[in-house]
Amino acid sequence: MNRRYLIGMSLMTAVLMLAGCGQKREAVIMAGSTAFQPFAEKLADQFMVQNPGINVTVQGGGSAVGIQSALSRTAQIGMADLLQLPEEAKNLTATEVARDGIAIVVNPGNKVEGLTVQQVREIFNGVINNWKQVGGDDRPITVVSREAGSGTRTSFEQIVGDISLAREALIQDSNGTIRETVANDANAIGYLSHGLINEKIKPVKLDGVECTTEEVVCGKYLLVRPVFLLTQGQPEGAVKQVIDYMLSAEGQETIKNSGLIPVK
Amino acid sequence: MKFLGEKGVRRVLAGIAFSAISALLLIALFIIKEGLPFIISYGPIKFLLSSDWQPQAGKFGIWPMIVASVWVTLGAMLVGAPLGVACAVFLTEFVPRRVMGVIKPTIELLAGIPSVVYGFMGVMVLAPLIRSQLGGPGLSVLAGAVILGVMILPTIISISIDSIQSVPNSYREGSLALGATHWQTTYMVTVPAAKSGIIAAIILGMGRAIGETMAVIMVAGNAVKIPISALDSVRTLTANIALEMGYATGQHRQALFATGVVLLVIIMILNSLAGMSIRKKAGKR
Amino acid sequence: MRMPPKYTQLAAQLVMGLATLATLAILVFIILFVLEKGLPVVGLKFLLSNPQDMGKAGGIFPVVVGTILLTLVAIAIATPLGVGTAIYLTEYTRESRITRVIRFGADCLAGIPSIIFGLFGFIFFVTILQMGWSILSGGLTLAFMILPTIIRTSEEAIKSVPDSFREVSFSLGATRWETVQKVVLPSALPGIVTGVMLGVGRSIGETAAVIFTAGSSLRMPTSLMDSARTMSVHFYILAREGISTENAYGTAAILVITILLINLTAYGLMNRFVAKNN
Numbered sequence: 001m002n003r004r005y006l007i008g009m010s011l012m013t014a015v016l017m018l019a020g021c022g023q024k025r026e027a028v029i030m031a032g033s034t035a036f037q038p039f040a041e042k043l044a045d046q047f048m049v050q051n052p053g054i055n056v057t058v059q060g061g062g063s064a065v066g067i068q069s070a071l072s073r074t075a076q077i078g079m080a081d082l083l084q085l086p087e088e089a090k091n092l093t094a095t096e097v098a099r100d101g102i103a104i105v106v107n108p109g110n111k112v113e114g115l116t117v118q119q120v121r122e123i124f125n126g127v128i129n130n131w132k133q134v135g136g137d138d139r140p141i142t143v144v145s146r147e148a149g150s151g152t153r154t155s156f157e158q159i160v161g162d163i164s165l166a167r168e169a170l171i172q173d174s175n176g177t178i179r180e181t182v183a184n185d186a187n188a189i190g191y192l193s194h195g196l197i198n199e200k201i202k203p204v205k206l207d208g209v210e211c212t213t214e215e216v217v218c219g220k221y222l223l224v225r226p227v228f229l230l231t232q233g234q235p236e237g238a239v240k241q242v243i244d245y246m247l248s249a250e251g252q253e254t255i256k257n258s259g260l261i262p263v264k
Numbered sequence: 265m266k267f268l269g270e271k272g273v274r275r276v277l278a279g280i281a282f283s284a285i286s287a288l289l290l291i292a293l294f295i296i297k298e299g300l301p302f303i304i305s306y307g308p309i310k311f312l313l314s315s316d317w318q319p320q321a322g323k324f325g326i327w328p329m330i331v332a333s334v335w336v337t338l339g340a341m342l343v344g345a346p347l348g349v350a351c352a353v354f355l356t357e358f359v360p361r362r363v364m365g366v367i368k369p370t371i372e373l374l375a376g377i378p379s380v381v382y383g384f385m386g387v388m389v390l391a392p393l394i395r396s397q398l399g400g401p402g403l404s405v406l407a408g409a410v411i412l413g414v415m416i417l418p419t420i421i422s423i424s425i426d427s428i429q430s431v432p433n434s435y436r437e438g439s440l441a442l443g444a445t446h447w448q449t450t451y452m453v454t455v456p457a458a459k460s461g462i463i464a465a466i467i468l469g470m471g472r473a474i475g476e477t478m479a480v481i482m483v484a485g486n487a488v489k490i491p492i493s494a495l496d497s498v499r500t501l502t503a504n505i506a507l508e509m510g511y512a513t514g515q516h517r518q519a520l521f522a523t524g525v526v527l528l529v530i531i532m533i534l535n536s537l538a539g540m541s542i543r544k545k546a547g548k549r
Numbered sequence: 550m551r552m553p554p555k556y557t558q559l560a561a562q563l564v565m566g567l568a569t570l571a572t573l574a575i576l577v578f579i580i581l582f583v584l585e586k587g588l589p590v591v592g593l594k595f596l597l598s599n600p601q602d603m604g605k606a607g608g609i610f611p612v613v614v615g616t617i618l619l620t621l622v623a624i625a626i627a628t629p630l631g632v633g634t635a636i637y638l639t640e641y642t643r644e645s646r647i648t649r650v651i652r653f654g655a656d657c658l659a660g661i662p663s664i665i666f667g668l669f670g671f672i673f674f675v676t677i678l679q680m681g682w683s684i685l686s687g688g689l690t691l692a693f694m695i696l697p698t699i700i701r702t703s704e705e706a707i708k709s710v711p712d713s714f715r716e717v718s719f720s721l722g723a724t725r726w727e728t729v730q731k732v733v734l735p736s737a738l739p740g741i742v743t744g745v746m747l748g749v750g751r752s753i754g755e756t757a758a759v760i761f762t763a764g765s766s767l768r769m770p771t772s773l774m775d776s777a778r779t780m781s782v783h784f785y786i787l788a789r790e791g792i793s794t795e796n797a798y799g800t801a802a803i804l805v806i807t808i809l810l811i812n813l814t815a816y817g818l819m820n821r822f823v824a825k826n827n
Contacts, residue, residue, distance in 0.1 A: 351569045369813070375750040376750030475662040479755055524665050537781075
């Protein structure tokens, strides 16, 4: 019994010691916003093909984790998609690498095609609670929103203005789940990142403007928010290389093809 | 470990127990340290009994979440405990050992299925069913209670089976020899003898139900609202913490840790009640 | 009004039989549902190739490795700690207020949501101890998380060993540790294994705590200091973000099969051990 235990323990120690060495490649850790995480992973993969000497890892956790880990240097680059960065992030350097449109979406079975900003505000405040009030069928509206503090929700509420969310509103914790919920419930309305629209849901026009990359780029579409990369001080060395790559023509092309809006 | 000697073994074990317990203590203290100052500065009554939760506006009232956690957990126990214990008793006492030997590992296999899978099934199968048959948004107290109730079944069943099996056979033989039927023996001798284990199983199950996060977030809908019916969407305390923690900073973050403190207190109350009921019953006999 | 004992027995058996049947039906339905949706994508290629395009295509090999490593670390730390504590509490201390307080504390912590363990791990292991997002941070956090369960189940198992066993051993001149090692532990083994298996299940199934401590990197981990993604996290991300439902179910199916294999191995080992000791 104890001999086996000793062997086990020494194996563990050996593994731990092995873990210590063998890391010669320069490492850059990015962490934060779950909305930007998939895109960051894609960009990191492309970056590493060109720069085999640098190892980029991407972690999720949310925008707050992005800020926290940049502050504590757990990650060299924090990712945050908030319209306004909180007080704690004031000492970090923020670089905008992409913009993201927020689409208002309904179930494809819904015959409503467009809403005004005022109507959206009243639906999310619970003043309008039946689809017939905005030209749809006589059915109750199920409002689906994001959790408090979510970058998407904060941006949505700040741009639309004067929102105090209806108590009945369902809360979902990611863009993907908003999409699933709206796709499954014929009465639902929600909002999500423009890059994630698919055939299971239907985006509606906002004040007559469709949510497309073109409309966002030329500034006609109202609901747009930035994606920030946060670093301590000015980015240097490998960190700078990563951020520069994301801002390069190739990086921005990838961002555009993935459904986000390039900043350059 | 012979080289340690009897005293050495005792010391090593004491050391292990001490470090395990201090690790657990560390976590409890960590939660309290982060959350308690907020409760005191915000006002315990306002925090606990107000039903306005608007972090952006600096309003932190968690009454709806407390109510929701209690309802969902009670619902889950209503589903899970009777089914689980009945299943355990039946499998140990009325089914041949060989059949048991197949069924028990299967059930333990289910304890390993991630809660997110249960949650996802709730979203794909149960919620649409509730929406079309009973109305409401589907993502509701009912969906949460059923999914959690099913999820804790493996825990309750496998621990109960262990404790029922460990009742010495002489107890059963004694009772049968006195002319009791198989069921009378089970009901009056075996189950009471295994009671502490069965209750431990139920408490562990309940702990899992209260503490479960991901599955509840997926199926309960998370609306900050005091539920009026089982079809209303609710947000539990755990869901509140997990949903917003990724984005919360400053006071908002402290408020979420404070939610954790409240959760800890609720679990302590529930456990004391369970403990008391065991001791009371034991006293009666 | 009393029913004759025979009928009571029949009625009770019927009710319990139905409950058992219902329970088994639900549980079997879940397994079959997952397998039916998942097995079509599962194959050696899915199992042994790297994911592509965030998991939309390709396999899940790094994820499988990550899951196994993380669970091993968690169990390797939590089992000796948990079982040791349980032995100390049951065999080396008298039932007193202190043991009751400890038991109470363990019960309470068993109900703390895993996300809190995750945050604790994030602040303590990842940030303060500078371990970063790594298998080690994740494994330590999971070990803390499953510790209460292992302590409680082992304690129950050890307590249920009849005192007469110990008395016989003592009367033969055995010391306390010899008694524990040769008499108590072998008969308590099935219960302890159940506890450990529940712990394995919880670590494999955990998502929230793992994302915060082990991260969610899709690369193949090369050491314990690397970040890794477990199968549950992978399933969660694929299913919830709508990346690929097929691959999500495929991951879930592999998860079920993995747990099945682990359980079978544990049972096999246990049976051999029990047979050897008799």
